[in-house]
Amino acid sequence: MAEEKILDALEKENLEISRRYKDMLKHTYQTLNKEDKKLIRKAFDLASDAHKDQRRKTGEPYIFHPIEVAKIVADEIGLGATSIAAALMHDVVEDTDYTLENIEELFGPKIARIIDGLTKISILNKQDVSIQSENYKKLLLTLSEDVRVILIKIADRLHNMRTLESMHEDKQLKIASETIFIYAPLAHRMGLYNIKSELEDLSLKYTKPDDYSSIERKLQETKEEREKYIEDFTNTIKERLEDEGLHFDIKGRSKSVFSIHRKMLAQNVGFEEIYDRFAIRIIYKSDKKNEKFIAWKIYSIVTDIFRPNPKRLRDWISQPKSTGYESLHITVMGPMARWVEVQVRSERMDELAEHGVAAHYKYKENYKVEDSKVDEWINQVRDMLENHETQDATEFIDNFKFNLYAKEIYVFTPKGDLYSLPRGASSLDFAYAIHSNIGDTCLGAKVNGKLYPLSHELQSGDQVEIITSSHQKPKPDWLEFVVTSKARSKVKASLNAAKRATSEEGKEILIRKLRHLKIDFNEKITTDLQLFFKTKNSQDVFYKVATGEIDNKSLRKFAEGKSGITGFINRFRPKMGTKSVVTEEPERQKLDSLVFGPDEEKLDYDLASCCNPIAGDKVFGFVTVAKGIRVHKKDCPNAVSLQANQAYRIIKAKWIDSSSQLYRAILNIHGLDRIGLVNDVTKIISSNLSVHIRSINISEEDGIFDGKISVSVKNKSQLDKILEELKLVEGIQKVSRTYAN
Template sequence: MQNEIEKYEIARRYKDMLRNTYRKLSDEDKDLIRKAFDLAADAHKEQRRKSGEPYIFHPISVAQIVADEIGLGATSIACALMHDVVEDTEYTLADIERLFGNKIAKIIDGLTKISVLNNQELSIQSENFRKLLLTLSEDIRVIIIKIADRLHNMRTLGSMPEKKQLKIASETTFIYAPLAHRMGLYNIKSELEDLSLKYTNPKDYFDIARQLEDTQKERRKYIQEFSDKISNVLNQEGLSYEIKGRPKSINSIYRKMNSQNISFDEVYDKFAIRIIYKSEPKDEKFIAWKIYSIITDIYSPNPRRLRDWIIQPKSTGYESLHITVMGPGGKWVEVQIRSERMDEIAEKGIAAHYKYKENYKVEENKVDRWINQVREILENQDNQETSEFIDNFKLNLYSKEIYVFTPQGDVISLPKGSSPLDFAYAIHTNVGDSCLGAKINGKLYPLSHELNSGDQVEIITSQNQKPKMDWLDYVKTGRAKTKIKASLNAEKRLISEEGKEILTRKLRSLKLNLDESLVNDLQTFFNEKNSQNLFLHVQNGVITNQDLKRFADKRTGVAGFLNRFRQKTNAKKKEINVKKGDILVFGEEEKKLDYTLANCCNPILGDDVFGFITVNRGVKVHKKNCSNAVELRANYSYRILKAQWVDGEKQEFETDILIKGIDRKGLVKDITDFLSSNANIEMKGLNFKSIDGVFEGNISMIIDNKSHLEKIIHGISHIDSVRKVKRSN
């Protein structure tokens, strides 16, 4: 039961949530929210979170995010308060519908279905993602409330066990951060990514956070110096504005450090300056470019870093003018110029979209179009594997955009890297299916050609044309991939039906009747991954009459029996092939299991690692910060094993180090002398090159463990002219 102090705190949090709402609430709105709160408070009164606090704190916090940080209205706030009621308490969906009506009941139903999937023992996050997207067909608010729910869970993840932390954090990076990005919720997307990094890679997270804190005073001073010169001119022009400076997210700095192989100090754009101006809608573009002109008169711009999302907003609806200029002290500074309306949309995403849509009667915005595209994809995803579906869909979540024109001058937004086929399918499925070629800016180009912003594209069609398998190599959009595969699968099904009939007749002549058991045996014998492929290969002659006779002989003859016996014996031999030198143990029980080291990240003794149970290759050991780790944890958390190094037999590891510096005479000799005489290692490969006075080397070597490697790196870094040494795998 809750004590008096807890009851007071619940009431305080509820009132605080009501005071801080993005939308103005009517008395009717407040009555609805109060009714939802009373029901949730009663339903959860006996429940507590892992941290020990009353469970009702969580729904109130989710409602606070929905009301203030996202900015949805009373219906969404009420649903946020009740989002766990049907799943976790005795209240039913029928109760919700009776008390609150069909609309709220549908949203709660969508939230409940997603939560049920989340709580299943087997991790099926791809299927979870599919289920999440299906709710778009019902009500987009389901996804937005679920994002708010995930944000609060991430903020309070510290009370969960480590295994659960890693699963939830990886799932957040894999599913919820991209969705938040696509809904225009950039602040929430950044926070989700930062919090995920905090649990999946705490060392780097806290290292970057500390360095940002250490440089905060210096950064503020620089922003002030940069802004003062601009403010003087903006004031003279009589503009009403605000200048803000904010650091980039920890995750974006981390990604840049890894993708560009640079240190924290080498990341030049650790912060951005934002100029937010007041303006009537009709003057927004004029004032944005006026401010641009003022800034570039004071600081020199980088012409390659101009991004105009005011003339052509992103598909998320984001509008802003981004420029990068050379600031004081020779530092590049990113400046974002936007009106108060644009800033509100950037901060609040979809909620602000619909607010301004109502106020200004704007045309169907790009978020609406995107939601309609999602619905169309969902209608055509029945035959896709779940993992294939999520891959296709995620193609459009983070991709950069280009803008191309139809012959009539209409603008179509596509992901960067798109081809004429993507363009054709964006217009209509029939145009895509019958696409023969394309004229780009008046010239003929192949279907594989990569489009650029500003291209004018005319699609040439033919009634005799049909989608081909190699088209899948040319397209970038999930829509195009889905439509091509649907067409190919329809044709494949017809051919495989013919193949099944042919196979039935041929087996009958061999005194065999086709049934489910026999199909399974045929698949195993011919190494086919499914029955459709089996029937296709019979139809097109890949599986011949002689092949089928061999199958029949092995199935019915003595030779077949002996062969099956040998296979079983060999399988047993493989099972008892245990790895020597047990220096890794797995799980809470610290079991010694047969394992191999993953080639994608090449872990060595001392690295933070985990085990992944593969389908048929035993346990693979990956580094915790392996590029594949997030996807493995998000989709297959039930196959993840805790792993740690223990004392075992002497074992050696192969690894590479990358060396960069200023070239000088004798540098290579100094490095090789150090390695051969001081570090006691075996070199497997050396590769050195010098371009315009800059030296770069890669060394493959055999080492004992991570500590050994760190001593080598430390030693080489102190050689004269060496500027950077790091492990490259």
């Protein structure tokens, strides 16, 4: 009887496996021929056999997972037979007795190469690789080898996120955090906006379950009212569009839970105060020739009926995003004074938005890899990886993510060539985007015919002419305003090369000077010089000699400790290491307060009992789920585990002397402009009150000025004094302040 039950269960499972396989084949985005289906069947048979004795944590047969991943690849991403076959076998080499050689022998080098890339990622993930570690660069390098590796990995991650409830809570948190950090931005970059939204929502579900549940519940509660509003809105437009003889479909959709949550945080408001909780999409039929004409015709009809917000017009039809996304986004004032986003796109554009990369293959005749914007981006990733020695892992990952998610601006050369840059890019970023040599020798830029410095922030539509000089070289302060990874890595590489060359000169100078002081240059002397001049390494010593920071007088002082009577006496003095402890200890006693983050904020915290940090220790903060910030020593036994597995929870922390800490504050001033106003303002702050001005920015229009002044103050009473004095200045009508974020 028991055997019959087991056989019956196995038969049901086999039927379910067969059903899922057929369902996957039925919903492929690309049209499959006989050869394609034969290849996919061969891959399925191998995967079924390889995984026959394996089960997932849910208790299901393991083969369910590869079939579901293949289904996402085939339907939601829309790739062809090669990728579907690779998706079915993506875990075979990692988890079974099959080798990469077996796969290559049976399926050829192309599929073997894709599976090799996916296997490398799986191995790294199983090692609990931190997203801020050197190993993560290897993962990204693997991703950049073939665009299909990225896409199948996104599908794999999506299915894992859909079935994440079977995992332990700590694993859920790690996988969800990694997903929001790297896989959702990757999906965005691949043009897979639906998948990106689902990954974001699922990540929020596990990282902030209460927030997610609250928003989801409220969306359900307001669903009926929202659907009624969408119906009334669309009926008003539909009639006018039909009168014009247009063929179209109108869809209304809710904004994702994640995007609503992000708006609530950004605007510091509740769910009820977020009005644009949904968008209307008008998808029209058109041939390629008339697409743009019809889009603007629909724009004209919509804005005739509803008043548009000109600041919220987004034209990605005239200039598509670098992901290939094309659409016209209009925000209009709908019934009941609510802002409504209307997206206008053709059926072709909608398919591009739904399937991203795969749709480009379908619509681009004679498609070539080098023509793809995605492959252009892949090349940028490789370029970033090639320059990885110029940046640490954390900085690399930050730059990588910035380049995935950054909003774009479009800038023209004098000849009319178009370049896409992330928002916030400077003239120098543009110079490096054209060519590394142009960036290295860039002096300034003419933006729309007017001369600006290298740091000038560019805007969409600017026409930029770069001015170069063969005498110009990269400078350290360039790193303060470049934002693209290419510019940062090239500047750092140039600075490091220049420093190495200067250090080599400094070494030669030092050897000569030491010889003059009767001291032989050797490894021990180099170490003694490092200790004496308190430098990180020998290269810094050589560099300081070359630049004159370590001069003849300093070297003579060093030499006195190495020879003659002074040297003899020095033998009986405490060693330099001991001396340094003695001199630093009183300083340590002044450290009485902890600050957190790049802006050194004072936040509530607890000291960890596992390492018991005290004032002056090198420490870091760890943001716990329920108990706020817990402070650990950097050499705490748990530090490695925390950094490796939950690096996203780590916050920078340090001890300070609270009596001497300066706080940054921003003052906002507004009023009537007059000659000498700025002079009066700076005189009050700097001269009368002896406060340091960090920056000042005042703009004037039609006799009215607005200004922002950043100052460093000791305490609130000093800040209040500045505010009182400024209110008395002639012309200033309003003074307010906000601490810097």
